[in-house]
Amino acid sequence: xxxxxTADPYQIWISEIMxxxxxxxxxxxxxxxxxxxxxxxxxxxxxxxxxxLKQWEGLGYYSRAxxxxxxxKEVAQNYGGIVPDNRKEISSLKGxxxxxxxxxxxxxxxxxxxxxxxxxxxxxxRILLIEEDIAKPKTRKIFEEAxxxxxxxxxxxxxxxxxxxxxxxxxxxxxxxxxxxxxREHCAAFHEGKQNVLPxxxxxxxxxxLQYAMIAIRNEDKFLMEQRPASGLxxxxxxxxxxxxxxxxxxxxxxxxxxESLKGIVDKAEKITSFKHVFSHLIWNxxxxxxxxxxISAPNHMxxxxxxxxxxxxxxxxxxxxxxxxxxxxxx
DNA sequence: CATTCGTGGCG
DNA sequence: TCGCCAAGAAT
Numbered sequence: 001x002x003x004x005x006t007a008d009p010y011q012i013w014i015s016e017i018m019x020x021x022x023x024x025x026x027x028x029x030x031x032x033x034x035x036x037x038x039x040x041x042x043x044x045x046x047x048x049x050x051x052x053l054k055q056w057e058g059l060g061y062y063s064r065a066x067x068x069x070x071x072x073k074e075v076a077q078n079y080g081g082i083v084p085d086n087r088k089e090i091s092s093l094k095g096x097x098x099x100x101x102x103x104x105x106x107x108x109x110x111x112x113x114x115x116x117x118x119x120x121x122x123x124x125x126r127i128l129l130i131e132e133d134i135a136k137p138k139t140r141k142i143f144e145e146a147x148x149x150x151x152x153x154x155x156x157x158x159x160x161x162x163x164x165x166x167x168x169x170x171x172x173x174x175x176x177x178x179x180x181x182x183x184r185e186h187c188a189a190f191h192e193g194k195q196n197v198l199p200x201x202x203x204x205x206x207x208x209x210l211q212y213a214m215i216a217i218r219n220e221d222k223f224l225m226e227q228r229p230a231s232g233l234x235x236x237x238x239x240x241x242x243x244x245x246x247x248x249x250x251x252x253x254x255x256x257x258x259x260e261s262l263k264g265i266v267d268k269a270e271k272i273t274s275f276k277h278v279f280s281h282l283i284w285n286x287x288x289x290x291x292x293x294x295x296i297s298a299p300n301h302m303x304x305x306x307x308x309x310x311x312x313x314x315x316x317x318x319x320x321x322x323x324x325x326x327x328x329x330x331x332x
Numbered sequence: 333c334a335t336t337c338g339t340g341g342c343g
Numbered sequence: 344t345c346g347c348c349a350a351g352a353a354t
Contacts, residue, residue: 019350026340027350060338063353097352117350137333164350173348174343205335206346233337278345279338317339 002031004161009083009108010041010072016103017068017095021061024168030059041083044069045076053236053314062316063235067095085109098140103160112156114147116140119167120160125199126171129188135202209283213243213257214322216290217266218331222304224293225313233279238313240288240322241302266291273325277318288322290331307332 001024003015014034018027034055038044044052047069056065071093075083083104084090091101102115121134121143128146132139152159170177176195178184189195217224217240225238245257273288298304305313310332315323326332 016350021337021349021351022339023341023349058339060340061351063337064351067352095352099351103350115350118348119350161350168350204347235337277338281336 002028009104011035012108013083013104016100017064018059020064022059041072041081042076044072050314054312057314062237064095070094071096085111087113106156106160110157112151112153114144114151115160116143116147117164119164120147122173122199123163123167123171126189126195127183127187131200133202134199207282209285211245212284212286213245214240214286214288215269216240216322216326217293218290219293219296219304222306223310224298224302225305225310226302234316237316239315239319266293272329273322275321277321284318286318288325
C-alpha cells in the first residue's frame with residue numbers, strides 16, 4: 001500500500017480519511033493522484049474546493065474531503081503546519097474521529113494508541129468472545145479498552161495495522177479462514193465454534209426510494225448545471241436540474257409534469273435514459289431527459305457551461321450516469 | 333443514540 | 344437481482 005511507504009503524518013492522514021468505509025483497492029489510485037496534486041499540507045490547505053471535490057469524485061462520502069481540508073487548514077494556522085501528536089489535539093480536527101486519531105498517532109508517530117475500526121471489533125469480538133452489539137456506538141469503548149490493554153508498545157503501528165489486516169484477509173465477516181489463522185489457538189470463538197455467529201451486529205433498516213426527473217437543458221453548445229446545497233447529500237456537487245416526482249407516478253405522467261413545470265424554459269423534453277442509483281440509505285430512480293432552451297438566464301445556483309467546463313465540475317454517480325448517456329448520443 | 337452521509341464488490 | 348458489507352465521522 002503506497003501510504004505505508006511514507007512517514008509523513010499528512011500523507012498518512014490523507015490515506016486514513018480515504019480508507020473510511022472504503023476498500024483498499026478502491027483507494028489506491030485516488031491516493032496516488034491526490035498526493036501528486038496536493039503533495040504537502042499547505043498545498044491542500046490552499047486548494048480550491050471545486051478542484052478538491054473533483055479529485056474526490058467517485059470516492060463517495062464527499063463531506064470527508066471538505067472536512068479534511070478544514071482540518072488541514074486548522075493545522076496550517078494553529079499548529080504551524082505540524083500534525084498534532086496527541087489524541088486530544090488531533091481529535092479536535094474536523095473529520096478526525098476516534099479511529100483516525102489512533103491510526104495517525106500510531107502509524108505516523110509510533111504512539112501506542114488504539115485504532116478501533118470494524119475489522120478490529122470483528123476480530124476481537126471473536127478472539128475475546130465479546131457478545132455486545134457492535135452496531136451500537138457505546139460498544140466501541142469496550143474494544144478501545146481491550147486494545148489499550150494488549151497493544152504493543154514496541155511497535156504500535158504494526159500492531160494496529162496487523163489487527164486490521166487480520167480482519168481484512170483472514171478473520172472476514174463471513175466464512176472466516178480459521179484454518180489459516182495465526183492466532184486461532186488464542187481465539188475463544190474458534191474453540192467454541194462461534195466464529196460464524198460473532199460479531200453480533202443488528203440489522204439496519206431498509207432504504208427508501210425516491211423518483212426524479214433529471215433534465216439536460218441545452219442552448220447551443222452549453223448546458224444548464226446546478227450546484228447542490230452546501231450541506232446534506234452530495235453537498236456542493238453539481239447536477240443537471242432535477243425535479244422530484246411521485247414515487248408511484250407513471251412514465252407518461254412524468255413527462256406531462258415535466259413540460260408543465262418547465263413551461264417557458266424549455267421547448268420540448270425527450271426522454272433519453274432511465275436508471276437506478278443506490279446510495280447507503282436511499283435509492284434514486286431517475287428518468288433522464290434532454291431539452292433545448294431559448295432562455296439563457298441562469299437562476300440561483302445555476303450556470304451555463306460548455307462541454308469542457310462540464311468536465312471540470314465535480315459530479316456524483318447519478319449525474320455521471322446521465323453524462324455518459326449524453327456522451328453516447330453525441331450530445332456532449 | 334439513531335440517522336445521515338457514496339460507491340463498488342461479492343455471495 | 345439483491346442485500347450485505349468496507350481501514351467512520353458528523354449531526
